[in-house]
Amino acid sequence: MAPWLQLLLLLGLLPGAAPAPNEPRAAGAQVWELASPELLEPARFALEMYNRGRAAGTRAALRVVRGRVRRAGQGSLYSLKATLVEPPCNDPTVCQLPVSKKTLLCSFEVLNELGKHMLLRRDCGPVDTKITDDKNETFSSFLPLLNKDPLPQDFSVKMASIFKDFVTTYNRTYDTKEGCPLEPISVLPSYLGSHHPGLAPLLSLAARWRMSVFASNMVRAQKIQALDRGTARYGVTKFSDLTEEEFRTIYLNPLLKEEPGKKMRLAQSIPYLPPPEWDWRSKGAVTKVKDQGMCGSCWAFSVTGNVEGQWFLKRGALLSLSEQELLDCDKVDKACLGGLPSSAYSAIRTLGGLETEDDYSYRGHLQTCSFSAEKAKVYINDSVELSQNEQKLAAWLAKKGPISVAINAFGMQFYRHGISHPLRPLCSPWLIDHAVLLVGYGNRSATPFWAIKNSWGTDWGEEGYYYLHRGSGACGVNIMASSAVVD
Structure with missing residues (x-):
């Protein structure tokens, strides 16, 4: 492994993937003495998420003491209580807060829905002695944590x-x-x-x-x-009390990197030299920043933002469109569990259009579809995939309107302001997990940027906006660019 990769791994910043089912596991990374065979897979998944990004030799081992499962529709919610043993950590530059003890007491909640596992909760703290399986499901099992x-x-x-x-x-x-x-x-x-x-x-x-x-x-x-190589500042945000797993599970969209999506036709390049800067916000083509809440629905916000801009440019009216309609009525995408812009465009065409936010308001969870064709105010005729060349993307944006894109959200949990420019290994373009909207571009103190409308409310970032380095393919911003077509 290259020295700089080793450094990033030691710093705990290099994204790590859980091992494949047939991949040999590092010593200690195992699940044993399960209370029930049914807990094997969710327990293994919980352990893999806990060990994510850890180097071999620093991974923990898990012993499930007991667990229970609750069924809900097509899903199952597993609640696990376990002791977790970590190897000693002798390097203070590697050990992260809280200081690791030899044995931890953990409570995990793992959701298995549509054949995929998601870690909903992970509470771990130090404990001096092992917990015996006394089949007592009361809070007394966690008293060692309260007393330390x-x-x-x-x-x-x-x-x-x-x-x-x-x-x-x-x-x-x-x-x-x-x-x-x-x-x-x-x-x-x-x-x-x-x-x-x-x-x-x-x-x-x-x-x-x-x-x-x-x-x-x-x-x-x-x-x-x-x-960071840009001007961004990272620190306290409204997400600062969430673990990395919680943040990823609640707010991001794993489907963007896992599924190729519906193939769209490639848009023709525009023979046009873009101006040095452009901002559709100042031209009336962008609605206010919205908030997706505790739901992985960024894909719907990215697409509605694009359609809002396309409709404004073709019809002269800026309408705030319904993301909830896509959550409820797009049967290909998976509502709060993620989705793809390409599928959302197809759903809009199949349904016959989009209602406005006022007529079909956002709830942040899956509901029964209540779309009414009579209330649809906007329609689209097609959708197109855009060039991965950032100069051509800038030209398309300046001529055609805001662009739906997907990015790797590395560092965004703690982003406050400025132009973000993470090292490429930290923000790989092949690990995109968040859909957003390009609304403009420009330069700040000779640093080129993309102006990006996010969907985490105005109390995040620069009043809801994110600024990312332009021209280097930062965080995969150019990998999945697309737009609706309104004739």
């Missing part, structure tokens, strides 16, 4: 203060979900002025775990910051 401080001994007052500000800013409330009553994090402020030894018992298990996740994320954001 899961934070590092040198957890700084500054980090605690930053976390307190985060909780206040984003109105966070945490619940253990293990039988304890809801305990607002607002009990924290009086105790965060100093590293008070009595602080930990005042916090719920979930709050203490989230504080550890937050601290770990701040370390990760600093690493991303140090390696």
Whole structure:
């Protein structure tokens, strides 16, 4: 392995893929003593997600103590309680917060839906002794966590203060979900002025775990910051208390890199030298930033944003269109579990158009399709795939309107402002997992950028927008560019 790849792996930033079913597993990366054979696959998946990106020799081993499964339609939700053993970590530059102990006590929730596993929850903390299978499903199984401080001994007052500000800013409330009553994090402020030894018992298990996740994320954001070649700034965002797995599962779209999608015809290149800068926001072709909520529906927002721009350019009216219609009525894509722009265009044509946001409002979860052809205000005639040449993309955008694209969302969990330009190995164009909308381009202090409309609300990024380096194929921005066609 090249030295720079080893460095990225040690820093914990190199994206890692779970091993294939027939791939030999590293020593220690295994599941044993399962309470039921039915738990084998979800337990293996939970362990693979926990070990994702870890080098051989640093991967943990898992022992499932007990678990249960709940059926819901075509899906199954597995709740697992387990001890997890990590090998010793002797390099402080590799060990991430919270400081790893030899044995951790973990609670996982794994959803198996449509033949695919998704990790919905992972709560882990240190424990001194193994848990025996006493078949007692009460919260008492997790008392060792409540009686120990899961934070590092040198957890700084500054980090605690930053976390307190985060909780206040984003109105966070945490619940253990293990039988304890809801305990607002607002009990924290009086105790965060100093590293008070009595602080930990005042916090719920979930709050203490989230504080550890937050601290770990701040370390990760600093690493991303140090390696970024642009002007972007990374740090506290509304997603800072989510683990990487949670963020990916809730907000991103794995189908973009897993499925090729419906083949579209290639649009003809425009023989046009694009101007040095362009911004459709200033020309009335872009609606306000929307929020997809806790749903992997970015594909629908990317497509409606493109169609909104196409309709404006052809008909002169800017209408905010319904993403919920696509979630409910597009039977090829998978609603909050992800989708592809190419399939969404086809669904719009098959349905006969799109209703407006006012007529078919967004709910952020799958519902029964209630599309009414009489209420459709917009239609499309076709869809096209665009060139991967960024100069040609700029020309097409300036002449034809905003473009639906897909990108690798590396670092976006902690993005605050500026032009992002991650190292290519960190933001591989072949691992795209988020659909967005190109609305313009330009330069800031001689740094070329794409202006990108995101769908995570105006309280993320630059009032909901993301700026990505232009001209280097950064994060695969040029790999899956497309547009609807309105005649």
